[in-house]
Amino acid sequence: MLLVFDVGNTNIVLGLYSKKKLLENWRISTDRGCTADEYGILVRSLFASCSIPTGEVRAMVISSVVPPLMSTLEEMSKKYFKVAPLFVGPGVKTGIAIKYDNPKEVGADRIVNAVAGYELYRGPLVIVDFGTATTFCAVSEKGEYLGGAIAPGIGISAEALFSRAAKLSRVDIVKPELAIAKNTVNSxxxxxFYGFVGQVKELVRRIKQEMSGNPYVVATGGFAALIAQETDNIDKVDPFLTLTGLRIIYERNC
Structure with missing residues (x-):
């Protein structure tokens, strides 16, 4: 079995594959302070909850935008799963040509999404990932990573509003009935909600305008389904796009 890690600034998403089939997936909080032992015990407990022996894991691949956790997860992998993980980064075969001014600046998660997106949907393609940041990535018809845009994510934008406005409390991020709301929570x-819907519509429109052909638009990440219901700019919601990309990259390298 293959265990994949998508390490984001807020959450770590894990996926367990048997060949090309995703058997299980889990989401845990990203904690830079956790030790290799703490992560090892946590992941083993997830396996135990599904009655899956950890010894079934034969390989591991990790995509991380949190550099301090890379050595921690490598130690955890070797100690608790007896495998050396493959990290997505320079020198790893992706099959994607990166047309960025400095390719090393592109986050591993964006490359992984591009790999999966092009493999599954071909190009031209626009990928919107609703994570800690909301990223918009453009992939050409030839499978080239062209670049994109990065905006503050829904969660951190809402958190900034709560923390900097003394009279505003935290609210659930849901679709309200009206834009002209009658109370503070709904306002x-x-x-x-509608602010981020507008952001997605405009950025996707501009990116498509700058690309040739008629790009297919795929959304992934925690808020993808919520935002997609209000816009016709998104053609497909794929919640496991990043996990699929990690599997594909492992297959191309091993």
Missing amino acids: MQAGI
Whole structure:
């Protein structure tokens, strides 16, 4: 079995594959302070909850945008799973040509999404990932990573509003009935939800305008399904796009 890690600034998403089939997936909080032992015990407990022996894991691949955790997860992998993980980074075969000014600046998660997106949907392609940051990535018809845009994510934008405005409390991020809300909670929900819907519509429109052909638009990440229901700019919601990309990259390298 193959265990994949998508390490984001807020969450770590894990996927367990048997060949090309995703058997299980889990989401845990990203904690830079956790030790290799703490992560090892946590992951083993996830396996135990599904009655899966950890000894079944034969390989591991990790994509991380949190550099301090890379050595921690490598130690955890070797100690608790007896495998040396493959990290997505320079020198790893992806099959994607990166047309960025400095290819090393592109986050591993964006490359992984591009790999999966092009493999599954071909190009031209626009990928919107609703993570800690909301990223918009363009992939050409030839499978080239062209670049994109990065915006503050829904979660951190909402958190900034709560923390900097003394009279505003935290609210659930949901679709409100009206944009002209009649109370503070609904007013905040309207501003957050419809504000991000507008952001997605405009950025996707501009990116498609700058690309040739008629790009297919795929969304992934925690808020993808919520935002997609209000816009016709998104053609497909794929919640496991990043995990699929990690599997594909492992197959191309091993």
